Amino acid sequence: MRDILLLLIIFVLMASNGQALRLISGDLVSIDEPISDDVLAVGNSVTVNAPVDSLMVAGGTVMINAPVSGDVALLSGQSLVNAPVGGKLVAAGGTIALGSQVSRNAILAGGMVNLNRDSLIGRDALIAASTVNNAGRVNGTMIVSADTMQGNGTVGRLEYHRTQEKVEQAARAPQAGAGLFSAVMALGWLIAGLLLLRFFPSTFDSISSEISSSPLVKAVMGFLGIVAILILVLILAMTVIGIPSSLMLLIFYLGALLLANLFVSYSLGRYLVGMAHMGLGEMAAYLTGFVVLHLLFLVPVLGGILALISTSLGFGAIVHALYARARA
Numbered sequence: 001m002r003d004i005l006l007l008l009i010i011f012v013l014m015a016s017n018g019q020a021l022r023l024i025s026g027d028l029v030s031i032d033e034p035i036s037d038d039v040l041a042v043g044n045s046v047t048v049n050a051p052v053d054s055l056m057v058a059g060g061t062v063m064i065n066a067p068v069s070g071d072v073a074l075l076s077g078q079s080l081v082n083a084p085v086g087g088k089l090v091a092a093g094g095t096i097a098l099g100s101q102v103s104r105n106a107i108l109a110g111g112m113v114n115l116n117r118d119s120l121i122g123r124d125a126l127i128a129a130s131t132v133n134n135a136g137r138v139n140g141t142m143i144v145s146a147d148t149m150q151g152n153g154t155v156g157r158l159e160y161h162r163t164q165e166k167v168e169q170a171a172r173a174p175q176a177g178a179g180l181f182s183a184v185m186a187l188g189w190l191i192a193g194l195l196l197l198r199f200f201p202s203t204f205d206s207i208s209s210e211i212s213s214s215p216l217v218k219a220v221m222g223f224l225g226i227v228a229i230l231i232l233v234l235i236l237a238m239t240v241i242g243i244p245s246s247l248m249l250l251i252f253y254l255g256a257l258l259l260a261n262l263f264v265s266y267s268l269g270r271y272l273v274g275m276a277h278m279g280l281g282e283m284a285a286y287l288t289g290f291v292v293l294h295l296l297f298l299v300p301v302l303g304g305i306l307a308l309i310s311t312s313l314g315f316g317a318i319v320h321a322l323y324a325r326a327r328a
Helices: 003-017 166-198 201-212 215-236 245-278 282-297 304-325
Strands: 023-032 035-048 052-064 072-081 090-100 108-114 123-136 136-152 154-163
Touching: 023 201, 035 166, 166 201, 166 245, 166 282, 201 215, 201 245, 201 282, 201 304, 215 245, 215 304, 245 282, 245 304, 282 304
Parallel strands: 023 035, 035 052, 052 072, 072 090, 090 108, 108 123, 123 136, 136 154
Antiparallel strands: none
């Protein structure tokens, strides 16, 4: 989970380079025209055939065939980087193949990582994988955690840590699987929030204002509302005539619970960006708030309490915003 959140932090650093963010989604995504902007692409297959400023991709298969002047962050089943990266490269997935130059650092996590003979990492490389093949060059320190490492590539300094024995890995597999599932879900909600913010910015602004106004009151009201609405749903479901109303109320209830932390992330991000006088756009503010909030959720014991407070706060703000709109 912490490894994937590191990837999300890189997303924030990338987004802070500019105000705008180009969102591209679809089953088959192909970027064939230059884009002088930061690009977030989501699809089953994503191919980059034209230069972009920076790139963030979540997909099944990713192929980069054109230069990226800034940073690149990838989460995919298979990633092929065949063109120069002007900044840093962060990639997580099944198979990662690097066949070009990365000007700065590289952080790679996957089942198999291949550094081809044409690959060059300008600074340091941090790699975690089952199998690592290095036929390229790393100018700085290369830190590897893997079952198997092979190849005759050139490294400034190598630190190789062999993964623990298979029996210990098998014992940790269920826990690791749960952690990976949580991490992928977090990334999914991050992308969902970006899309919702893109198409419904006024809704985010409205609920963010509710959160900023008397947050303690909204959190208490939200917690009581979560309990009260659940009880009401159960009571309505006890009668045949009340089942339709119970189902409609349940849909609203679950939707508000799922979206609560997205609105809190946006409000927190706006607050942090404002305090730092960074002057970032809405997307970058949301990314900042999302990462900070989910890092706090990782703190033992306190994280669970913060998650409850955050969900209650977001839920209360949603209910209050709907109530205020109904009265208007």
